[in-house]
Every structure is written in C-alpha cells, then in structure tokens.
Amino acid sequence: IPGFEDNCNFRMSAEIFSSSLPQLAKKELDRCMYTLHINGFLDSEVPIIINSLQIAQRKLFLGGLSKASPPLWVSLESEGGDVMAAIETGRLLKTGWHSPTNTRVNPGHSCISACVFLLAAGKNRESAGTIGIHRPRFTEINAESLDANSLKRSYENLYLLINDYLNYNNIHPDFLDDMWTVPSNKIVILSRSQLERYRLLGKDLIYAEM
Numbered sequence: 001i002p003g004f005e006d007n008c009n010f011r012m013s014a015e016i017f018s019s020s021l022p023q024l025a026k027k028e029l030d031r032c033m034y035t036l037h038i039n040g041f042l043d044s045e046v047p048i049i050i051n052s053l054q055i056a057q058r059k060l061f062l063g064g065l066s067k068a069s070p071p072l073w074v075s076l077e078s079e080g081g082d083v084m085a086a087i088e089t090g091r092l093l094k095t096g097w098h099s100p101t102n103t104r105v106n107p108g109h110s111c112i113s114a115c116v117f118l119l120a121a122g123k124n125r126e127s128a129g130t131i132g133i134h135r136p137r138f139t140e141i142n143a144e145s146l147d148a149n150s151l152k153r154s155y156e157n158l159y160l161l162i163n164d165y166l167n168y169n170n171i172h173p174d175f176l177d178d179m180w181t182v183p184s185n186k187i188v189i190l191s192r193s194q195l196e197r198y199r200l201l202g203k204d205l206i207y208a209e210m
Contacts (some may be wrong), residue, residue, distance in 0.1 A: 080113025
C-alpha cells in the first residue's frame with residue numbers, strides 16, 4: 001500500500017494524506033519534502049490511490065492553498081504484479097505532478113518484475129537493492145485457455161504496449177528484448193552495469209541534456 005514519510009517526522013497512508021491535505025496546508029506541512037512508498041503487490045488499486053492524491057493536490061494548488069509539491073522520491077519495494085497497473089502507475093508518476101519525481105530502491109529492498117516499470121518512470125533512478133526481470137505473465141486472461149496463435153498475438157500486443165512505455169521513459173531499446181528472453185517463471189537479477197546500460201540507473205537521458 002502506498003504511504004508517506006518525510007523530513008517533518010510524520011508518516012501516514014496515501015489515503016489519509018490526500019484527505020488531510022487542507023489541514024496540512026493550513027499548517028504549511030504540505031510544504032514538507034516527502035517520500036512516497038509503494039510496496040507489495042501492484043494491482044489496479046495502486047494507480048487509483050496515486051491519482052486520487054494528485055487530484056487532491058491539484059485542487060489545492062489551483063485554489064492557491066498549496067504548492068502541491070510532488071514527492072521528492074518514490075521508494076519501491078515490490079515483487080511485481082499486474083503489468084497494466086504498473087504502467088498506468090508509472091505514467092502517473094511521470095506526468096501527474098507539475099514536475100516528474102525520482103524513483104529508488106533502498107538497500108535490502110527488491111523491485112521485481114512489473115515493479116521495474118515504476119523505477120523507469122523516475123527523472124532520477126537509484127537503486128541499492130535488488131532489481132529482477134522476466135517476461136510478463138498474463139494476469140487478466142488464462143494463458144492456458146488460449147491456442148498458440150492467440151497467445152502469440154496477445155504477447156505481440158503486450159510487447160508493443162510495453163515498448164511504447166519504455167521509449168517514452170527513454171529506456172535503452174535492448175532492455176525489453178533482453179527481458180523477453182527470460183521465461184515468466186524465472187527471475188534474472190540485474191547487475192549494476194546492466195542497470196546503467198539499460199538506463200534504469202541515473203538521470204533520465206533527456207533530463208541529463210537539459
């Protein structure tokens with residue numbers, strides 16, 4: 001469940017943070033630098049929660065009641081989940097605030113499978129944890145119920161969707177093809193040199209030129 005922790009020494013869930021923004025703004029606590037924690041299974045609720053937070057912040061910003069700062073960092077700890085939910089969440093992290101946020105995996109934490117799509121959304125990407133990849137699984141359909149041609153078309157469509165998302169985030173083109181070679185029931189842990197080559201570490205390619 002996403003939650004917050006900032007340098008003003010308080011911690012709360014994203015839902016409570018959203019509903020408390022008017023009160024926090026009155027005390028100028030909305031100006032605190034905060035970290036958004038996303039952990040656990042990535043399902044369709046995650047982008048809904050993030051979107052609700054961003055809507056609440058935009059309302060205060062437009063009303064002149066808050067500067068509606070994005071989180072300084074998004075801290076990730078997840079074994080993955082639904083690919084579509086992860087990509088939707090990643091797009092919100094990239095564009096839902098007036099400026100992109102940064103993503104990181106802390107020491108001792110893991111970002112596996114679909115979680116990598118959230119890491120890719122950061123303006124700056126950092127990791128001192130474990131990053132693992134594999135070919136995506138289908139969570140919304142039963143792959144065993146499809147014939148070979150139908151499954152092939154489904155994977156081709158999924159490949160195109162993920163490719164578009166990764167291109168948008170300026171991830172190296174080799175990353176998707178290399179991920180696609182790893183069976184969905186296995187995990188390959190990426191080295192730091194691989195993460196750097198794929199551009200999953202460091203500043204986003206475009207922002208590095210600004």
